Amino acid sequence: MSDIANRRRFLGLAGTLGLFGACQSPEGTPSSEAPSRLGSPVSAYGERSRFETVARAMRTVKNPEVSSSRTPLASTHGVITPSSLHFERHHSGVPDIDPEKHRLVIHGLVERPMLFSVADLRRLPSVSRVYFVECSGNSGGEWGPNRGPTVDASHGLASCSEWTGVPLKTVLEEVGLQPEAKWLLAEGGDACRMSRSVPLEKALDDALVAYGQNGEAIRPSQGYPLRLILPGWEGNANVKWLHRILVGDQPFMTKDETSKYTELMPDGSAWQFTFAMDAKSVITEPSGGQTLPGPGFYEVRGLAWSGRGRIEKVEVSTDGGSTWSEALLQEPRFPKAFTRFRFPWQWTGQESTLLSRCQDDTGYLQPTVEELIATRGTSSAYHNNGQKAWTVTSGGTVGPASV
Numbered sequence: 001m002s003d004i005a006n007r008r009r010f011l012g013l014a015g016t017l018g019l020f021g022a023c024q025s026p027e028g029t030p031s032s033e034a035p036s037r038l039g040s041p042v043s044a045y046g047e048r049s050r051f052e053t054v055a056r057a058m059r060t061v062k063n064p065e066v067s068s069s070r071t072p073l074a075s076t077h078g079v080i081t082p083s084s085l086h087f088e089r090h091h092s093g094v095p096d097i098d099p100e101k102h103r104l105v106i107h108g109l110v111e112r113p114m115l116f117s118v119a120d121l122r123r124l125p126s127v128s129r130v131y132f133v134e135c136s137g138n139s140g141g142e143w144g145p146n147r148g149p150t151v152d153a154s155h156g157l158a159s160c161s162e163w164t165g166v167p168l169k170t171v172l173e174e175v176g177l178q179p180e181a182k183w184l185l186a187e188g189g190d191a192c193r194m195s196r197s198v199p200l201e202k203a204l205d206d207a208l209v210a211y212g213q214n215g216e217a218i219r220p221s222q223g224y225p226l227r228l229i230l231p232g233w234e235g236n237a238n239v240k241w242l243h244r245i246l247v248g249d250q251p252f253m254t255k256d257e258t259s260k261y262t263e264l265m266p267d268g269s270a271w272q273f274t275f276a277m278d279a280k281s282v283i284t285e286p287s288g289g290q291t292l293p294g295p296g297f298y299e300v301r302g303l304a305w306s307g308r309g310r311i312e313k314v315e316v317s318t319d320g321g322s323t324w325s326e327a328l329l330q331e332p333r334f335p336k337a338f339t340r341f342r343f344p345w346q347w348t349g350q351e352s353t354l355l356s357r358c359q360d361d362t363g364y365l366q367p368t369v370e371e372l373i374a375t376r377g378t379s380s381a382y383h384n385n386g387q388k389a390w391t392v393t394s395g396g397t398v399g400p401a402s403v
Helices: 003-023 118-123 151-155 168-175 369-376
Strands: 068-070 103-108 114-117 127-134 158-167 183-188 195-199 208-213 227-229 242-248 280-285 296-305 311-317 339-347 352-360 389-392 398-401
Touching (some): 114 118, 114 168, 118 208, 158 168, 158 227, 168 208, 280 311, 296 311, 296 352, 311 339, 339 352
Antiparallel strands (some): 103 114, 127 158, 158 208, 183 195, 183 242, 296 339, 311 352, 352 389, 389 398
C-alpha cells in the first residue's frame, strides 16, 4: 500500500473514532464537556489552555542572573516562536526599565549627537520583518561525542519572531554620519552594559531598532523597550535594552567580543567578528526523547534557517546519509528566518538514522559535524551548524546518533 493510501486509511480511522469519542463518555452517557456547558468569561490578557504545558527548558546555574532558557522547538508549530517561548540568554539578569524614562543616545562620529525617547522612535517610519535570532553558542555541545539528547538541548537557543521597529539606517540619517565613520558600538542598559561592535555596512543594510515583537511590545527578557536586531547575525550582537550607539572608525574590542564570542582554531589562532550564522537545519519530529508507537506512516518535520539568506532546499535521509530525498518547504519563505520542512516517511520498524541538511540561496550546503571538526577542531563553542542525526530504534525510541 502506498504512503498516501496508508495515510488516508489512518486519518479516516482516527476521524471516525474521534467522532464517536467526542459525543459520548466511556460509559455511553453524555460528556460533561458538552457545548451547553458555560465556559470562562473573557479576560483582559489572553491565556493558553490549562491542558497545554509546553515550557522553555531552564538551565540551572549557581548565579541565576547569568543564565539561559531554551525554546522547545519540537513542540512549536509553523515558523513563529511565541514570545513567551523565545529563548533567553542573560549576562546580568533582566532590567526593569520604564519606557517613559528610557533614552537612546547616538554620538561619536556624527554631525548631530541626539537623544531619542521611545516615543520619538515610534514616530519614525516603521517596518515589520520576520527574522530568527540564534545564540552563537547554540549547538555548542555538538562538537563532542556526548551530543544533545533532545532538540531543546541541542538547538533550543534559537527562535523566530516578527520584529517591528525603525530601520537603524533611518535613525543614523537623523544624526548624520561623518566620513570617517566605519563601526558602531551598541550598548545595552543592563547592569553589565553588554556591548558589541557592528560594522557600518550592516547598520545601513537591514538592522532594526525594534520595539515590537509578534504584534506587541518586546518583552523585558527580549530587550524591552528597545532592542537592536541584526538579521542573521549571532544573537549576542543583537543588543537588548539598547540605550547607546557610539559611532567610530574601528571596532571597539569590548570584553564581550574578545574574552567571549571568538572562535579558537586548532593552530591556536582565533576567529573574531564571525557574525553571520550559517545555514542550519534540525529534525524536530521524530527527535530525541520521543517514541514512535509502531511501524507505519510518519511525517518527518523540522526547521531550517540561514543568516546569509533564504533557505532554498532541505533534504532528509532515513538511512544515516547514504541516500537523500528532497523535503517539502512551507511557504512563504523569508530570508534570515525559520523555514518549516516536511517529509513523508513509511517506517518499517527497523532501526533507522534520520538526518536533514539544508542549502541557502548562496549555494552553501550544511556540513556534517565531522566536516566542521576536520577544519575547525573541537575547541570552539560557537557557530556549530553541523547536521544533527537521530536514531530510531526498533522499539520506537528516538535519541541522538553519531554518523
